[in-house]
Amino acid sequence: MATSLSPPAMGPREWGLLVLLSVLWGGSFFFGKIAVGEWPPLMVVQARCVLAAGALYLVLRARGLDLKVGGAMWRSFFAMGLLNNLIPFCLIFWSQTQLPSGLSAILNATTPVFGVLVAHGFGQGERATPLKLGGVLAGLCGVAILMGPDALAGLSGPLLAQLAGLGAALSYGFSGLYGRRFRDLPPLVTATGQLSATSVMMLPIVLIFAPPWALPLPSLQAAGALVGLALVSTALAYVIFFQIMRRAGATNAMLVTFLIPVSAILLGVGLLGESLLPRHFAGMAAIFAGLALIDGRLFRRLKPSARA
Template sequence: MAGRSGIAARFVALAVVWGASFLFIKVGLRGLSPTQVALARVAFGALALAAVLAARRRPLPREPALWGHLAVVSVLLCAAPFLLFSWAEQYVSSGLASIFNATTPLLTMVFAAAVLPAERLTAPRVTGLLLGFAGGLTLVGVWRGVDLSHELTVQLACLGATTCYGAAFVYLRRFVSPRGADPVVVAFGQTASATVLLALLAPAIATQPVHLDATVVLSVLALGVLGTGLAYVWNTAVVASWGAAHASSVTYLTPVVGVVLGVLVLHEPVHWNEPAGAVLVVLGILASHGKLVPRRRHPDPEPAGTR
């Protein structure tokens, strides 16, 4: 296993790559349609993971039932959210899309409470959900009035993507994790299945003209190989070394990276309600994990014979 510095470097790389993914989508859309961006993303991610599997000499699973579950995961974790975020980023900034992505842990909690008996709602989780809900309303700008405007539709598409992520994580835990499959094999199975699905749909939904240049090609390569492929391998190493709770804190950093890159590279504007909503969402995540309540310090036991 890698040393502490190596694991820390992978954690930072995860935050940067996942935060930059929304920038890569935005640049990719300059020459590709949303469907083409999503297809290229899963295809390059599957190729990167196939290379990792070949290097490690890991066999693919032979259970038809497992492949069936991976097909479901490929829709919820790859095809649907990638399409939704790619479509939405035609109209919203990459920074705002990255902030919406931070709602994933809270939506995961909702599905987990409904499906997994061990994940029932507790007082800290309810508090976290309420804070997250307030953050979502702040992001949408509910005070402007709720209507079926195009802007609201785009924002709901971002939330639809994170809803898919939340359902996918619970589905993975319920139906895939108990089978003990190698995490990299699972990642390859879901990205490869999503590639096949989107490739079959491409003649109907990905026929727009393609305009490639170096920035578009490099962005889509980075989005697939790094953000959708190797990042999963890095995340597996971080979880194994630090544990799932500490590893999940990368969620707090990705919107920061996304917003900063959007401002510095694409000169995107930032409205006050976007960082304010992000703060409420992050506070909701912290509250749901019981990290906003200070732990009580137990007094040291009196030495024997002092009474």
Template sequence: MKLFDLGELLTLAAIWGASFLFMRLGAHEFGPVVMAALRVAGASLALLPLLAARQGLAELRREWRPLLFVGLLNSALPFVLFSFAALSITAGLSSILNATTPLWTAIVAWLWLSQRLSPLRMLGLALGFAGVLFLAWDKASFKPGGSGWALAACLLAALCYGIAANYIKRRMSHVGALTVATGSQLFAALMLAPPALLLWPAQPPSLQAWGGVALLALLCSAVAYILYFRLMLRIGATNTIAVTFLIPVFAVLWGYVFLGEIFNAQMALGCAIVLFGTALALGLIGAKKKKA
């Protein structure tokens, strides 16, 4: 991997790690649905002119049905779920649970696309979810004030990402990356607009909350998607997925620096188990190298 590509990978991880911080800044004032709606609406406004400049609007119109499905599972639902989780759990813990996305992706590919899993990869899946249980066992209270629903929301969001990734691979390999990125944000915005209008906060949100939403939309959605798909083209999917392992590092760092969140020994150990299991499940550890 070239030094420039490594720099972009680290930049992407830093941006997506910060998204959990920005959600914490605005979720309480906007509410999860409104925050997610503003995020995808802002990203759409930023990406549409770029797609138009590259003559991609015809493809967007032609592929609107699959893009609607991707918008639901890759943006609308997970953004609402992570914004909901931001109401009660730390940015660091949300990011660690988000790191289970490759595990869900592998399970969906196994069940839907009949992709074989080696014993080592199955061990990785088991370890990854064991790490999640270790993280959640003393926090998963579904009583009022508990974090159980927030933890479940993060895992459900990661599952949505896993389904969307496999759907794109199976049904949308012929569609341009920028079209997928723009279409997913646009259709997510259209789906979330009606409930967002109904749930609009009675009290005007603060400038800090608006700043968090703006950064989510422009930096963590529009810019991040462009970086992500550029890396996919240049260094391949396997190398790009390494961003999954870096996001919790930055999320924990930003949460500690800007929100004073604590990263304790249990979270550190649980994070290590989740990421090690994910590496096994992806075949990044123990994979046999082919001879040149």
């Protein structure tokens, strides 16, 4: 009897959803770049989380679900909101005040690399395989190529911005490990709960460091970017992501990591007039090679099928 370790097959519908998701999440870097041009990053984070949480709550209620999960689970929502939203969103949006949106997306693509390191160091019984460790090394080489001379120039603005982008990816890596405790909850409840918790945590931060009454009204372009960021690249993207996970499994859903930087670069170049250096594309290629090693399915297909 043959034993298959491969993830569920991806049909045309699943591939279509995956490409759509990459555009939505790639669009978050595009929308964010426009929004931080007029509003401080902290306020952009708050607007994104509040609007997305409200939209997801309406979907939640329409499906007959609620957020009555108990105090212990709400404490977990706050921890998850810190790791998965507050820290990475703030770091990414601040970095976008100094970096092209495409480069921010490439740095964010290192999330699975940090995920392997976090699981290896802190997960129980999750030692990384040689293939995954090779992927980590390739990904880190890609980061070194991306940063290039900036890493030798001292703590300049671009270097700090790139380190912030990597810090966001590291935070996502920890959130991936922490988020496993929500397996028994409907994914939509987890998404709504953590975004609601983030909105609460961000409120005092915004009132102190970016009080709304001291900010100018955003232009129609910036307001549209905020709405797109919250409703399209967060609320709708979460719904599609969880649908892919349910239909094709988490391993297939991870393929979106390969596509997000491509979507972000195309949007940044086509609509914002951004440009990237050749070393940025070389670094992205090394990171993609690392992700392919971490994913492993390409190399499994090169081996003869296992037979019992």
